[in-house]
Amino acid sequence: MHLLIPAAGSGKRMGSDRNKLLLPLLGQPILAWTLQAAAAAQTIEWIGIIGQPIDFDDFTTILTDLNLTKPVQLIQGGSTRQESVYNGLQALPTDAPTVLIHDGARCLATPDLFDRCAAALQTCDGLIAGIPVKDTIKVVDSELLIQDTPDRSNLWAAQTPQGFSVPLLRKCHDEGVAQGWEVTDDAALFERCNLPVKIVAGEETNLKVTTPVDLAIAEFILKSRNLGH
């Protein structure tokens, strides 16, 4: 299975002036944790890291330190996540029939989650890891007035990995460019093209490190895992 890791974002919501994935988490950069888990998954055989060229020296240092046995390629990202994944799809080896896409910022995903997504992708063309939402979700307008309360039993929080047939996902991304769609995950492009996307059970600990609080929670979870072993 080929894996693309979008890692070309900034650290704006983290309050950082550099790529948040380079911030330290228990002694190594956030991205190193993501790469370690991905590389430990049995099904992953190739990893493409999508980043901004300004970060490539740091990415190379991380890769040297991790000394991974699987091939890794650096790919130039774009100005949005959607553009970054588009570039990643162009850089995939031509013999890749399917692909998993996993945000670099989800550094707590376990190798088992990658393997379960890879296995499920043998039986469908599109899937995402997801978990049922715990909060009641409100739809709110620009005046901060609640417009709707969707039935919680139908609501799932989207995570990554997300997995797709490569030719279909390429088509969806091309359609997205042609139609000017702006989306925050790849499943949304599949959905807009009326293609089915399945949910695979995600992990409650598979959080996306976005703000400083997430970093503290991630540190706590990693420490608890170490104690567990």
Ligand code: C5P
């Ligand atoms: O900003 P956020 O954490 O939602 O971004 C999700 C993932 O997409 C992150 O891993 C980030 O590095 C990546 N990204 C990207 N290219 C961008 C913006 C975000 O690869 N232009």
